[in-house]
Ligand code: HEM
């Protein structure tokens with residue numbers, strides 16, 4: 001597997017640990033307020049990062065492009081910002097809302113970079 005794919009998968013595994021850790025905490029404590037943080041750490045972290053890593057393995061041209069690198073950094077900057085802001089929002093800090101929104105827009109941009117990169121460099 002290429003170093004590019006490995007990079008995505010290594011980060012995915014870190015999110016998997018964090019997300020499942022939070023899931024177990026929610027289960028044990030009975031406090032499910034952070035459900036959405038748990039769900040998105042799992043889905044935008046573990047699942048999406050793993051999928052992107054695996055998909056880039058099959059699209060080496062796209063994986064080698066600058067867009068892929070930009071997408072990696074944008075995704076991995078946006079996700080922690082989004083998750084911290086979402087946790088703050090859920091904890092009663094509405095001022096985190098615009099930060100969450102900005103993180104989400106950055107994430108959308110990362111997703112669009114991925115789509116564009118795959119569709120334009122299909123090998
Ligand atoms: C040991 C592992 C896990 C534990 C203990 C756990 C625990 C929980 C708990 C307590 C909730 C809140 C349920 C509720 O309030 O209705 C939840 C929700 C959720 N979990 Fe997990 N979880 C685990 C793993 C995962 C994994 C691996 C994924 C995805 C890959 C995942 C995705 C979700 C999603 C999407 C929700 C929201 C479900 C909804 O919308 O009702 N969880 N989890």
Ligand code: HEM
Pocket residue numbers: 035036037039040043044047048103104105107108
């Ligand atoms: C920028 C990216 C994303 C944004 C801004 C976003 C936003 C949201 C919002 C606003 C909700 C409703 C939360 C609530 O009612 O309390 C939600 C729920 C959910 N989203 Fe996302 N989402 C994103 C990406 C994803 C992705 C990539 C997946 C799956 C691969 C996903 C899966 C879910 C699931 C399963 C729920 C229901 C569980 C929950 O309430 O947390 N989301 N999302």
